[in-house]
Amino acid sequence: MKVVYNSEDPLKSLRELRELRELRELRELRELRELRELRELRELRELREIRFENNFKILSIERIIYEFNKILLYKNPSKGIFFYYKIGLLKIILPELINIKGKQGKHKDNFYHTLKVVDNISNYSNNLWLKWAALLHDIGKYLTKKYRSNIGWTFYSHELIGAKMIYSIFKRLKLHKKKNIKYIKNIIKYSSRPITLISYLTTDSSIKKLLVNMGNSISIEDLILLCKSDITTKNFLKKKQFQQKLDFLKKKIQKIEEKKNKKKFVFPLSGDNIMNILNINSCKEIGILKKLLKKAIIKGIIPNDFKKASLFIKKAGK
Numbered sequence: 001m002k003v004v005y006n007s008e009d010p011l012k013s014l015r016e017l018r019e020l021r022e023l024r025e026l027r028e029l030r031e032l033r034e035l036r037e038l039r040e041l042r043e044l045r046e047l048r049e050i051r052f053e054n055n056f057k058i059l060s061i062e063r064i065i066y067e068f069n070k071i072l073l074y075k076n077p078s079k080g081i082f083f084y085y086k087i088g089l090l091k092i093i094l095p096e097l098i099n100i101k102g103k104q105g106k107h108k109d110n111f112y113h114t115l116k117v118v119d120n121i122s123n124y125s126n127n128l129w130l131k132w133a134a135l136l137h138d139i140g141k142y143l144t145k146k147y148r149s150n151i152g153w154t155f156y157s158h159e160l161i162g163a164k165m166i167y168s169i170f171k172r173l174k175l176h177k178k179k180n181i182k183y184i185k186n187i188i189k190y191s192s193r194p195i196t197l198i199s200y201l202t203t204d205s206s207i208k209k210l211l212v213n214m215g216n217s218i219s220i221e222d223l224i225l226l227c228k229s230d231i232t233t234k235n236f237l238k239k240k241q242f243q244q245k246l247d248f249l250k251k252k253i254q255k256i257e258e259k260k261n262k263k264k265f266v267f268p269l270s271g272d273n274i275m276n277i278l279n280i281n282s283c284k285e286i287g288i289l290k291k292l293l294k295k296a297i298i299k300g301i302i303p304n305d306f307k308k309a310s311l312f313i314k315k316a317g318k
Helices: 010-057 063-073 078-088 088-092 095-100 111-122 128-136 159-173 178-189 203-212 220-229 236-264 269-276 284-298 304-318
Strands: 146-148 151-152
Touching: 063 088, 063 111, 063 128, 078 088, 078 111, 088 095, 088 220, 095 128, 095 284, 111 220, 128 159, 128 203, 128 220, 146 220, 159 178, 178 220, 203 236, 220 236, 220 284, 269 284, 269 304
Parallel strands: none
Antiparallel strands: 146 151
């Protein structure tokens, strides 16, 4: 409404001014009412959240995690996890996952990416602790995210930071088994390493270094499964290329481990044992029998055991 001064009818101008003032006051009242309603709505939501949290405090954390583990063992766990998020329970038990929610510029939303990774790994394995590793593999990104003008958002060393967070999370969730904690920590810690080794020019020494660092707490197969599941690009060709390169890396690692096992191979029978079993003197046939025995043990035909090896030599010696 616009007031135009009318010299012929000044009273009309005053009326219009008063109406404008009343209209402004009415708008201000509406705005105040809306603001109050909004504040009341927020307070109500906060109250609901408090009530909701108090309701779940009736349940023990062990019981909640027991049900959550069941969800993780589904073929598509993301549906159940997302339901936990929608009702606000995920915020209570795993706030670290809520922290990584949201896009950083063109970078993907790490929360939805994580849900996809958990679904992907469920197609390969039903190992509960490997699924936990998939669920928590990116939690370190919240603490390491940094914007760099020349390259955009970065998350340097998020694997190391994420691995360090596991102990406190599992302590809070009362999942105390040291073996499982160590497994998940190491899976997350080395989760990006296989991707750096997928080049066809990768040397055996760099692969051996990874195997030594990993130790016996995790298997290379599980680590590669996580890497495969972590590829959530919609570009089919790109996804296929990465998966093929990871399969090639797996075969390369198997060959390295086979060579290592051959070097470490310990015969269950000596040449003297073979001579006594077959009641023969020293001859070239003993060397041939030892080669046959070694092949049978390496291929898994018989275990590396004195009794089984003796039976094998008796049959082969005939």
